[in-house]
Amino acid sequence: MTLLTALLIIGSLALIFGAILGYSAIKFKVEADPLVEQIDALLPQTQCGQCGYPGCKPYAQAIADGDEINKCPPGGESTIKHLADLMGVEVKPLDGDHGVEDVKKVAYIREDECIGCTKCIQACPVDAIIGASKQMHTVIIDECTGCDLCVAPCPVDCIDMIPVKTTPQNWQWDLAKGVGDIPIKQVES
Amino acid sequence: MIDAAQVISQLQQGQMFDFPGGVHPPQQKSLANSTPIAQVAEPKHLYIPVKQQIGSQGNVCVQVGDYVAKGQPLTHSNHPFSVPVHASTSGTVVAIAPHPSAHASGLPELTIEIATDGLAKWQLMPLLTDYMQLDKMQLLERICQAGISGMGGAGFPTHIKTNTHKPVECLIINGIECEPYISSDDRIMREHAWQIKQGIDILRHIVEPKHVIIAVEDNKPEAFDAMRTACLEDNGYLVVSLPTKYPAGGERQLIQVLTGAEVPDNGLPIDIGCLMYNVGTCFAIAEAVLHGKPLVERVVTLTGKALNKPQNVWALLGTPVQHLLTHAGYDSTQQKQHKVIMGGPMMGFTVHNEQVPVVKMTNCLLVPERNELPEIEDERPCIRCGLCADACPAGLLPQQLLWYSKAKEYDKAQEYNLDACIECGACAYVCPSEIPLVQYYRQAKSDIRNAAIEKDKSEKARERFETRQARLLADKQAREEKHRLAAEARKKSMENKGSDAKDKIAAALARAKAKRAAAAKTDTDTTQSTPDVSSHNSPSTDSDN
Numbered sequence: 001m002t003l004l005t006a007l008l009i010i011g012s013l014a015l016i017f018g019a020i021l022g023y024s025a026i027k028f029k030v031e032a033d034p035l036v037e038q039i040d041a042l043l044p045q046t047q048c049g050q051c052g053y054p055g056c057k058p059y060a061q062a063i064a065d066g067d068e069i070n071k072c073p074p075g076g077e078s079t080i081k082h083l084a085d086l087m088g089v090e091v092k093p094l095d096g097d098h099g100v101e102d103v104k105k106v107a108y109i110r111e112d113e114c115i116g117c118t119k120c121i122q123a124c125p126v127d128a129i130i131g132a133s134k135q136m137h138t139v140i141i142d143e144c145t146g147c148d149l150c151v152a153p154c155p156v157d158c159i160d161m162i163p164v165k166t167t168p169q170n171w172q173w174d175l176a177k178g179v180g181d182i183p184i185k186q187v188e189s
Numbered sequence: 190m191i192d193a194a195q196v197i198s199q200l201q202q203g204q205m206f207d208f209p210g211g212v213h214p215p216q217q218k219s220l221a222n223s224t225p226i227a228q229v230a231e232p233k234h235l236y237i238p239v240k241q242q243i244g245s246q247g248n249v250c251v252q253v254g255d256y257v258a259k260g261q262p263l264t265h266s267n268h269p270f271s272v273p274v275h276a277s278t279s280g281t282v283v284a285i286a287p288h289p290s291a292h293a294s295g296l297p298e299l300t301i302e303i304a305t306d307g308l309a310k311w312q313l314m315p316l317l318t319d320y321m322q323l324d325k326m327q328l329l330e331r332i333c334q335a336g337i338s339g340m341g342g343a344g345f346p347t348h349i350k351t352n353t354h355k356p357v358e359c360l361i362i363n364g365i366e367c368e369p370y371i372s373s374d375d376r377i378m379r380e381h382a383w384q385i386k387q388g389i390d391i392l393r394h395i396v397e398p399k400h401v402i403i404a405v406e407d408n409k410p411e412a413f414d415a416m417r418t419a420c421l422e423d424n425g426y427l428v429v430s431l432p433t434k435y436p437a438g439g440e441r442q443l444i445q446v447l448t449g450a451e452v453p454d455n456g457l458p459i460d461i462g463c464l465m466y467n468v469g470t471c472f473a474i475a476e477a478v479l480h481g482k483p484l485v486e487r488v489v490t491l492t493g494k495a496l497n498k499p500q501n502v503w504a505l506l507g508t509p510v511q512h513l514l515t516h517a518g519y520d521s522t523q524q525k526q527h528k529v530i531m532g533g534p535m536m537g538f539t540v541h542n543e544q545v546p547v548v549k550m551t552n553c554l555l556v557p558e559r560n561e562l563p564e565i566e567d568e569r570p571c572i573r574c575g576l577c578a579d580a581c582p583a584g585l586l587p588q589q590l591l592w593y594s595k596a597k598e599y600d601k602a603q604e605y606n607l608d609a610c611i612e613c614g615a616c617a618y619v620c621p622s623e624i625p626l627v628q629y630y631r632q633a634k635s636d637i638r639n640a641a642i643e644k645d646k647s648e649k650a651r652e653r654f655e656t657r658q659a660r661l662l663a664d665k666q667a668r669e670e671k672h673r674l675a676a677e678a679r680k681k682s683m684e685n686k687g688s689d690a691k692d693k694i695a696a697a698l699a700r701a702k703a704k705r706a707a708a709a710k711t712d713t714d715t716t717q718s719t720p721d722v723s724s725h726n727s728p729s730t731d732s733d734n
Contacts, residue, residue: 168298
């Protein structure tokens with residue numbers, strides 16, 4: 001009898017909880033995979049495709065599905081670190097097959113050589129090139145992610161990738177050179 | 190929020206507070222503070238950087254070859270965070286090009302070069318002597334147009350700070366000047382206390398504080414006396430003398446000493462009812478409002494033992510460092526290695542190029558002789574002595590910050606409030622292992638700042654990418670939809686007037702048939718008639734038929 005009661009209680013409890021869980025799974029259903037969003041937020045959004053996927057979001061999806069985290073050269077070491085934190089895996093060095101970490105660059109169109117073919121405009125993943133057919137094109141430097149995708153389609157090779165200039169705004173203190181700081185240890189005089 | 194009445198009564202009873210930490214480096218102020226502020230001969234060329242303050246830079250509104258008068262604005266901007274720069278003296282604009290900047294990096298920045306004509310011909314702004322009758326906005330506009338930004342070191346645009354809608358309990362005038370060697374504020378208080386008072390009057394009219402406190406460190410008794418004499422007749426002014434301790438002149442530290450209240454970490458002094466100005470800024474405000482002169486010159490301390498005549502001078506903004514050093518008798522034999530420091534020994538930076546100009550924030554040029562400042566030694570490992578934590582005026586844990594900054598664990602560093610570090614250098618000053626802590630913090634801070642900018646940019650890139658994808662998809666769908674609709678319309682029209690169309694086709698077919706038949710008929714007619722005609726006309730062809 002006791003056995004039966006216990007079985008009944010446990011069984012009915014299981015049913016109730018099952019019903020609650022089942023209901024909440026429908027009621028509070030999460031449409032997108034939040035993990036993909038989180039990974040996507042860590043990626044540099046250059047949309048360069050160096051990872052082998054057509055953009056950052058697809059790579060984020062791939063990582064969520066178990067792909068390696070070290071395929072993003074523009075993000076480099078810091079992105080890998082953050083991804084490792086998020087995914088709970090070991091930090092790995094950047095996969096050399098997909099490129100090497102480079103200084104940040106932006107595209108520059110040599111405007112007098114541009115023939116106005118619009119091929120680069122179609123290639124740009126972030127609409128950072130303006131121009132029209134048979135009109136000169138130019139890059140909006142502030143919007144350019146330096147993804148390199150416009151260089152290959154150009155039939156007259158008039159696009160250069162040039163490193164971003166260092167200005168006093170984005171300049172970094174260099175400890176090795178001892179630039180700038182002089183914490184004094186004065187000799188009493 | 191502090192209570193002005195309570196603060197004033199405490200101060201009058203001589204009761205003051207203290208901030209944590211702080212250090213007492215040798216003052217070295219007597220080198221330069223004993224002679225009056227001297228005038229410097231006009232340099233041949235002035236280099237006026239387009240951006241000399243925090244915020245955004247204006248658009249250059251002069252051209253190469255233009256003649257400019259002293260005080261004529263060179264830039265113009267509608268951006269609220271921008272203040273114009275002015276021609277420091279009359280002359281001709283000879284170049285608008287990048288020039289080494291007065292920044293630790295020394296990287297070139299857009300600079301207007303003026304060849305001076307030695308006439309110093311002024312272009313004054315209209316005087317606003319009856320400012321008491323004027324609207325506050327008019328005065329703020331004047332302060333902005335005069336190009337005034339904080340002259341204590343940070344260079345925050347003064348009109349932004351002054352344009353506050355929060356109630357101001359205490360207007361604090363900072364005459365502390367706590368960094369060793371520097372005496373520019375000391376001299377300006379001694380010599381121009383009345384005009385500083387006039388500047389404070391103007392500020393008082395604008396922000397309507399309950400009380401005004403003028404704070405001077407007790408190592409400047411002459412300046413204290415001068416300010417007290419100037420403010421003697423006014424009950425709303427209290428001049429107080431503070432014990433000397435570095436960095437008592439820091440905004441947050443001074444507020445803590447005077448009121449006992451702390452400014453919240455991510456807040457501003459105005460959040461607790463305080464507003465603080467440097468004495469030099471007050472002087473410049475009086476110049477702008479009462480004399481119509483924009484900010485074209487400032488007091489600069491030229492000091493250090495490698496100078497034969499250390500002194501304070503009125504330097505035109507844009508004067509190259511070299512010109513001032515020559516004026517003060519720079520003796521290169523006194524230095525083992527050429528070294529000029531812009532700013533003080535605790536927070537200044539080494540100047541790499543002698544042509545770097547004096548800007549609105551430059552308060553001191555320090556040229557130390559051999560052994561005056563120690564050589565930068567190799568840092569040794571941290572021994573966990575904790576002296577830095579005792580010295581930190583912001584109450585931070587410099588050791589933790591050092592570990593995290595070195596390891597680039599910036600999230601942790603921020604958890605330990607790296608942002609609250611004022612980079613005063615007190616921790617590095619006391620460190621027995623010679624660790625340049627502030628350098629690590631500065632590097633970490635700029636890394637964090639750059640990462641934040643990158644993050645913003647990547648966010649924007651993602652948005653643009655997604656918008657583009659959506660647009661391409663929408664285009665494709667629109668195209669497909671159009672094709673589908675066209676096909677449907679065709680089909681529909683076929684169905685709608687089905688019989689009609691069929692009739693039409695049948696009619697067309699019949700027409701074509703009739704045409705063909707007609708053509709065939711004509712053809713046979715022609716073939717039949719031709720021989721008749723020819724038979725009549727040319728009997729020779731008969732044989733052919």
